[in-house]
Amino acid sequence: MKKKTLVPFVIFLLGICLVSLIVYITDTHENEQRHITAQLNATTYGERIKTEITDGIEITDALKQILISENGEIHQFETIAENLMSDSIESVQLAPNGVVTDIYPAEGNEAGKIDLINDKDRGEISCYARDNHTIITQGPFELKQGGYGIAVRNPVYLKDQNEQEYFWGFTIVILRVPDIFSDSIHALSDFGYEYSILKTDTPWSNIYKVVYQSDEQINHPVSYTFTIGNDNWKIEVTPKSGWRNNTLIIIISGIFLTIILLLTVLTRVWLVAKEHRNKYKILAHTDSLTGIYNRYGFDELAEKMISKNPQIHFVAALLDIDDFKFINDIYGHGYGDRALKSLADSMKAFFPSNALLGRNGGDEFGILLPNCTFEEADVQLQQFTKLPKTFSCHGEKHAFYISLGYAEYPTFASDRSQLLRCADAALYEIKLHGKNGCMAYREGLQSGVRKQLGFAFKDISEHLPGAFIIYRADKEKDELFYANDEFLHMSGYKDIDELFRLTKKRFRNLIREDEQQQIESSIWEQIDSGNENDYIHFHLRKADGTYLSVLDHGRIVESQQYGKVFYVLFMDWEDMHIRYSDKFSG
Incomplete structure (x- = not known):
């Protein structure tokens, strides 16, 4: 009694320890995977944002190349700027000597015509761009038209008659935020991330300023840093649901606790039900499709029956379905299984309850009739062979046929193995003579005739x-x-x-x-x-x-x-x- 209680209890305690270890390992692994995935997403969309901003910079480069090729002049500026515009660009500007003179579109942007070099808010960073020959980004700042923007200023240098380089001014693009990287932030949101996009306030500063961020606060984010011109940018992301996958932990805990409880209960049931093992042994000897004995069960029981009663007569029969492979090829294996089950059901209905029935594998079946002679079995086996056999397919019944060979113990065999070999020889003899028939074993038949039927x-x-x-x-x-x-x-x-x-x-x-x-x-x-x-x-x-x-x-x-x-x-x-x-x- 103590064993039946103690063993399940020990298993339960060990199971709890195992579940705790599995949950810890899973949580750690999931946390690492989420960090890795988040880092990949931060890197991917950081690079995409960089590309999107770089697309805006390319507009300033295009204007710059025109200025260089035209010695500092741009004819039909409005036409060129109009062709360069996109949905995420607020305006395109020219600033000769640092003074904004041309803006497209002009309407609503009149206030943008300022002296960048001497402006209180823009002067220092503009001078930095001019003196260091580098593109700078500034912002975000509030736009007069509403929303926020980032200014991209690209310094332009020309050469005078003496081939001396001089500062011409800036080509400028004002990018709308968050329009310029809307695809990236929508993708991050769809993938279940909170995000924040930041940039250094100035090229010489290490202090980051938020350019745009999602509505919720982000905790313990992973980040990816990239450079545009001399400005450092950073994108930070964190899963909306946090770094721990609580749902997965609950599911795993529930599954394994259930398994542990089931294992505990099954252990007790197993200990209590030792005396019922014979029932499970029968299940191990049964073919799951047909419900009759499988080959192992059939051979074992046939051996026991003959060994236990060596003096009485037995008739063993082996049979299979004619052209069974053709049924599988034409109708499919599901309908082949129906034919096998139909044959097994007809065997159970036809033969007496003391007959041993088994499926030896594939479409081959075995029958052992105890206390029976050849003369007694002949009529019975002939009748069974001729009995109509069908299976259903799409509402229609399709006929199939069998071949059967049988032999008698101890007339032709001294043990079970030899008896089945004789029945096998008779079966394949009928196969060679047209199938769909029943034949008894006789001296001279060889079971090796299987080799003659090797063509599928x-x-x-x-x-x-x-x-x-x-x-x-x-x-x-x-x-x-x-x-x-x-x-x-x-x-x-x-x-x-x-x-x-x-x-x-x-x-x-x-x-x-x-x-x-x-x-x-x-x-x-x-x-x-x-x-x-x-x-x-x-x-x-x-x-x-x-x-x-x-x-x-x-x-x-x-x-x-x-x-x-x-x-x-x-x-x-x-x-x-x-x-x-x-x-x-x-």
Whole structure:
């Protein structure tokens, strides 16, 4: 009693310690990841903001190059400035000798015509730009038109007749804040960040001044610093939800606490229910799809049954579904599973309760009938083999068939292993003689005949030298079943699913519309008259909607599963015409 209580309690305590460690590691890792991600975003959008401001600087550079090339003059300034304007630019200005004389747009910007060199607020930084040959940014400052702006001043230098450099003045762009970097701040906001954009108040200062920031205060941000001209800029970001992912911590804690509680409960249940292990052992011996024994369970129980009663007679039968791979290829593995379950259900319903039933793997099943001789089992197994077997697909029932081989112990075998080998030999003997039948083992049969059946339908179809399809031979409703790779390649369909989708699984939809009635009539006239389907020429619809001139040769056969079906081989008409005309002309 103490063990049943103590062990779960110890597991619970150890689990709590483990959960605490996992939560700590997860929290630390998540915090680091959030810092790394935030730093990447700060770097990315810091560089983007730098680029956006640099785009404004390029406007001053463009004006500067015109001034240099035109020896200090700009003709049609308004036209040039108008072409340089964008949504984030408030105005473009010229300041010869540091005095703003030209502004575009002029309306509403009259107050901007000032002497920058001698202005109280702008003089010192403007002189710095002039004397150090460097671009400077100043702001943000309130605009007369409303909002805020940043001034970009680019000093211009010309050469006199003696090739001596002199200061001409400034080319200036006023950038609207936050319009100039709206894309970046919107992206940061969408990604769940609070942000702040700052710049040094002057090129010679280390004090940063906020240019623009989000509504909420940011705590413990990561930052990225970049330089424009001689000004230092900085962007700071922090997640809106903070650096700790509380939701993740709660989820992980909840999941692992639940697991620990479940583990504790399951441990107690396991300790209490030791006596019920046989039940779980049965589950380990059962095939999950069919509900009967799996191979391990079947072999183990068959061994025990024969070993326990070595004097009585047993009949072992092995059976499988004929052309099961074809069912999987045509209908898909889901419907193949339905066929397997249907077969297992019919076995459970047909055979007595003392019969051992198992699925040995794939589509192969085993039956062991205790206290039974060959004569007693023969009629029963023959009846089961002939019993109709079907599976449902899209509301329709499709028939399938089985092959079955059986052998008797101890007449032909001294143990379980040899008994099943004999049954296996009988099974594959019936496979070699047309399938859909039942055969008893007899002396001389070899289980090695498996090797003679080593060709799979897919292997054959993929390597046949020609393009072919299989479809239901029905005048009213033909149905495509299969097309090999060569046909798909010739007609431009990427796979059989695309072929089925674009043709609605109808052969007639592969024929050009104006030829459909004639071609179908021609095919059925030949069939009804008792002749083999002769060569027929028509235009085959390809995947891209174009048509390929083809020659087809079909043969109608009777399939146990699908009734009458057409096997049709296709040849490229033009290719044959060219090839054989060249051959015979030579």
